[in-house]
Amino acid sequence: MAARIGVVTFPGSLDDRDALRAVRLAGGDPVPLWHGDEDLLGVDAVVLPGGFSYGDYLRAGAIARFSPVVRGIVEAAGRGLPVLGICNGFQVLCEAHLLPGALTRNAGRHFICRDQWLRVENTDSAWTSSFEPGGEVLIPVKHGEGRYVASAETLAELEGDGRVAFRYLAGNPNASLNDIAGVTSADGRIVGLMPHPEHAIESLTGPSEDGLGLFVSVLQTLTGVPEAVSA
């Protein structure tokens, strides 16, 4: 039986349907979750999709973290539930302190949408285990507030523990510190990244199919299949 992967819809979520499609194409069973429900419907993992949750009023992700569903996710994450935050979802995870650091306005000040090369730095997490270590992938970025910042101690800890999941290659689109595009939690169950793997799942509609790797990884993690299948 396919693992059930929840995708949360906040008011203002935009890439929720794309994330559901990515789960489906990777072979999972996609389950829509509503922001107002603390009940996670027994899903095996959760994706917080991109968008502008609650209009990004105040600060990106700042209101979403107080929603009932995020309360449920924080609690379940404490028990090891795999969680993926994409773009706005990454911002929510940082606001909820499930991941360290913060996302600030792009150094170029503009929203930027482009196909971005990334290096997969960590292949031990629940969401990156199917990649080759050091593999290079092409995945779109699209954000106005994606500049990853953290204190010097936090950065040193992330680098030292190998918790940088993805790093920008061939040009850093937002001046993120250490070219960081995504990070993992200490236990490797939670990953947040600014690029959009759900937009790189079909060659017809994306620049590559590299993004499927994150969804394949979590399905393998959940079913206990160890070896790598995609680069």
Place this chain on the structure above:
Amino acid sequence: MTALTAAEITGEQPYAELGLSEDEYQRIVATLGRKPSPPELAMYSVMWSEHCSYKSSKVHLRQFGDLPGRERMLAGIGENAGVVDVGGGLAVTFKVESHNHPSFVEPYQGAATGVGGIIRDILAMGARPIAVMDSLRFGEVDAPDTARVLPGVVAGVGGYGNCMGLPNIGGEIGFDPTYAGNPLVNALCVGVLPAERVQTASASGAGNAVILFGAKTGRDGIGGVSVLASATFGALTSESGAAPARRPSVQVGDPFTEKVVTECSLELFDRGLVVGIQDLGGAGLTCALSETAAKAGNGMDVDLDRVPLREASMAPEEVLVSESQERMLAIVEPAQVMEVLNVCARWGVLATVIASVTDGAGDSGENGGRLVVRWHGEKVVDLPPASLVEDGPVYERPMQRRAPLPDRELPRPTDLRAELLSLIASPDVCSRRWVTEQYDRYVLGNTVLAMPDDAGVLRLDEETNVGVAMALDGPARFAALDPYTGAKLALAEACRNVAATGAVPVAVTDCLNFGSPEDPEVMWSFAEACRGLADGCRELGIPVTGGNVSFYNGTGDTAILPTPVVGVLGLFDDVTRRTPSAFQAEGEVLLLLGETRDEFGGSVWAWNAHRHLGGAPPAVDLKAEQELAEVLVAGSRDGMLSSAHDLSDGGLAVALVESCLQGHRGARIVLPEGADPFVALFSESAGRALVSVPRSEELRFSDMCEARDLPWTRIGVVEAEDGPLELQDVLSVPLDELRRAYEDTLPNIFGGDAVTHN
């Protein structure tokens, strides 16, 4: 007040300040049999404005009413947007609309609410909006005010569309001094809906409730249509003072509210909870109430006190004409009212019953069939709704043929390499990446092609791969030389762009941007453009499904270039067959389709090299365009084409450079014997495309061209990855050098991110 009577309304009325002429005012008095109350006067002034009533354009737009190819149309001109049946139970709706004047006053909000407004038009047809596009015009790229207007407009288009979760899949940008004080922002939206779910903006059924939902009503955008969109800037105040003084007339947008209003509306449609729906745009509540009532031949009894306000001190006329954004009006049967309010509450959308429908046949008492508005217990408006919508003035404005712009002999270059590099770096041609990177093209996951491809292509159905293509073109310099031919060329180019991707062109939307209709030469240009577009559509057998007219565009006393922008919708049986414009593989054969003539009138070369605009535009032959389109579509269907790129601005030279750069491959070109390399490279003859075909398909493809009498010329082959663009015995330029020239212009002017040359 029990009734509005002549005795109670006395004294001079400020009709002129509201943009009404003496004649128009007298017409209102005659209609009502008394002087209008202040709210009534405000309502007539906005509904009879040029923007809402099309009073100067109506007589010319009638030509679009009986064009061929309407069998597919489920809704057309007069609706919020045209709807086209695409088969398999699906329909597509699309429309382009202008938001020019507000975008000069306040670029970000002007452009943002332009996008928001067209999205609501699409939503009001019952459709889920699935993509946006934009056609923009600015003053000279390095003019000081362009540095204010362009970045603001681009950020506004991007900000609204990105936050709404709609991919921006293409469009166009142009520059000319005439747009310096009057940029053009034309926004297009595409939506998809089940064919049987087309909604109507009709207040049918006496006793039905009228529900206003979405944002609260504030003082923003008061008189936007009459003050901003229906007069030339600079007429009332000095040019420099015009923009800030009119800022209160610009609406303020909130895409997050629009997103939840959209999801909420779609749930209402899905569950069949509304009998009529209308968006609130220009002229606000006045327009939505009167149009829905007039359409059904019914009246309305409106309790204006129930409208949720941002500012309690608003006067009734302000509430009636406010253009606050993100509002919709639904007509709902009494039994469904509670459920509608529940759905709105679930989405966090404010919803209020503000009126009830009254019977036009007179069964609802003395107010039946009339638009009655009550405020603080008094009746402040009592008029026949059709008088606002249908009885507005219609003008046959005087016209005067404009003298042709003189031509002169332009010296032609000898150094074609330098000319090529200069041309691809020119503002009219250079890479739009600085702009398009600010737009999300990926959201919703169905974008098959987007800029810089010739047209945007969307998948509609993941099972069947049915899809649509959409292109937007407005060759203003051609229209300036000859508005009739220019409009046909706009149509031809948009069709060609759609066909280049492999889609069959089926329907048209248009946005006609012109100067003051009170200028007989402008009026003549407008009439000629309408005639050209109508004739063109008739020749191609495709209908105009809807559009928009924007007058009073100019800078000081100078009208903008006549700018008819044409959007063409194309259909795909299978979007996996789409043809990109990038070269795909080394060794593939390059064919130039169509005929090249010595045509430089209105060309980018003439403007870039000589600042010259004169002579005649390229000849247009729509029969030849149709043959070209059929070949491009057949080539895509049968898998014969690797790439296709339409030839337009900058001719073959620019098409070659773009296909090389997008494909990261060079090309080796050998011109036919006796061809003048300058003409071959830079002429802008219409009806042409550059295609690459695998060698194995060359014979089959060229045979097909022969069979269809389409001229074709083998001009070279695709080179290796990162190889140069080489024109034998004429020029050779490495890709890197081409890329720098093509990519750096806008970033150098507008700053921001350095472009990664990858």
